[in-house]
Amino acid sequence: xxxxxxxxxxxxxxxVAAGLAAAQQQQAPQTPEERFxxxxxxxxxxxxxxxxxxxxxxYTYKPHPDSRSFGEELMHVASVNTRLARQAKGEPVDNxxxxxxxxxxxxxxxxAKLKQSVEDVKAVVEGADCLRFIGALEHAGEEYGxxxxxxxxxxxxxxxxxxxxxx
Amino acid sequence: xxxxxxxxxxxxLSVAAAASAQTPTAPGAAETTLRAWNEAxxxxxxxxxxxxxxxYDYKxxxEVRSFxxxxxxxxxxxxxxxxxxxxxxxxxxxxxxxxxxxxxxxVAALKKAAEAGAAFIREQGDAGLxxxxxxxxxxxxRNALWVWNVGARHASEHYGQLxxxxxxxxxxxxxxx
Numbered sequence: 001x002x003x004x005x006x007x008x009x010x011x012x013x014x015x016v017a018a019g020l021a022a023a024q025q026q027q028a029p030q031t032p033e034e035r036f037x038x039x040x041x042x043x044x045x046x047x048x049x050x051x052x053x054x055x056x057x058x059y060t061y062k063p064h065p066d067s068r069s070f071g072e073e074l075m076h077v078a079s080v081n082t083r084l085a086r087q088a089k090g091e092p093v094d095n096x097x098x099x100x101x102x103x104x105x106x107x108x109x110x111x112a113k114l115k116q117s118v119e120d121v122k123a124v125v126e127g128a129d130c131l132r133f134i135g136a137l138e139h140a141g142e143e144y145g146x147x148x149x150x151x152x153x154x155x156x157x158x159x160x161x162x163x164x165x166x167x
Numbered sequence: 168x169x170x171x172x173x174x175x176x177x178x179x180l181s182v183a184a185a186a187s188a189q190t191p192t193a194p195g196a197a198e199t200t201l202r203a204w205n206e207a208x209x210x211x212x213x214x215x216x217x218x219x220x221x222x223y224d225y226k227x228x229x230e231v232r233s234f235x236x237x238x239x240x241x242x243x244x245x246x247x248x249x250x251x252x253x254x255x256x257x258x259x260x261x262x263x264x265x266x267x268x269x270x271x272x273x274v275a276a277l278k279k280a281a282e283a284g285a286a287f288i289r290e291q292g293d294a295g296l297x298x299x300x301x302x303x304x305x306x307x308x309r310n311a312l313w314v315w316n317v318g319a320r321h322a323s324e325h326y327g328q329l330x331x332x333x334x335x336x337x338x339x340x341x342x343x344x
Contacts, residue, residue: 134203142326
C-alpha cells in the first residue's frame, strides 16, 4: 500500500511540475505578435507611471525652447495612441482638432488622457496585424527615454531607476 | 486522362500556385526582430556619427552617463544579450570610455556591436529565437525573442535620451532636421 501511495504522490508531483513548466512556457511570448503586445503594454505602463509620478510644477519643463515640455511629450504619446485607435475604427482624424484636443492643460488631464488613450488603442494592439505598429512602439520607447533625461535634469530619479528593472 | 481535363488541371494548379506566390506571408519572429533591431541601432549610429566630438563627454547631470558613455553602453548590450542566450561570455568589453577615447573608436565599436546583434538574430532564425532565455533581472524565463525585443527597445530608449542631450546642447537631432 505504501508503494502505491508513494507512486501516486510521485505521479502527482510530476504532473504538477509538468503543469508548472507548461505554464512557464506559456508565459514566454512565442510569436512576434505576443512579443509586440507585451512590449507595448510594458512601455505604456512605464509612461503612465512617469505621468503619475512627475511633480506637476515641473510638467512644463522643457530642455530647450524648441522641445516639447514633459507634459507635452506625454500628450504627444496620447495623441499618437488616439490617432491609431480612431484610424483603426475608420474614423476621420483631423490633425488640427487632434492637436487641440491633446494640448497640455494639467497633470490630471494628462494622466487621464494618457490612460484613456492606452485603453482606446488596445483593440489595435490586440489585432492580428499589430506588427504594423512596431514603429509606434519604438517611438513610445524613444519618448520614455527622453523623459528619463527630463527627470535627471530636474534633479529627480526616474521611477524605474529607483528599483531593480523588470521589463 | 483526356487532354482537355489535363489542360484544365494544369491551369488550375498554375493559378493556385500564382495566387499562393502573391499572398504576402506574415513576417516571422526573426524578420520582425531584425527589422526593429536594425532601425533602433541605425538611429543611434546616425547620432554617434553626427554629434560633435568635443561634446562627447557632455552629461546633463553628474550622476548620469555622458553622450559617449551612453553610446558605449548601447555598444555593450548586444554582447550581453548574446551571452544571455548562449550562456557563454562573449569576451567583448568592457566598453569603458578610457579604452574608447576618440569618436571614431566609439563609432566603430558601436557599428561592430550592432552587426554582431543583427548577425546573431539572423543565425538564430525563428527556431532559435523560440528557445528559453532569462534576463537576470526578470523573475520568469522567457525566450530569445523576448530578449532581443528588449534589446531593440532598450536602444530606442537610449536614442530618446540622446535626443534630449542634443537639445540641451542647443543642437537639433538628425531626425528632426
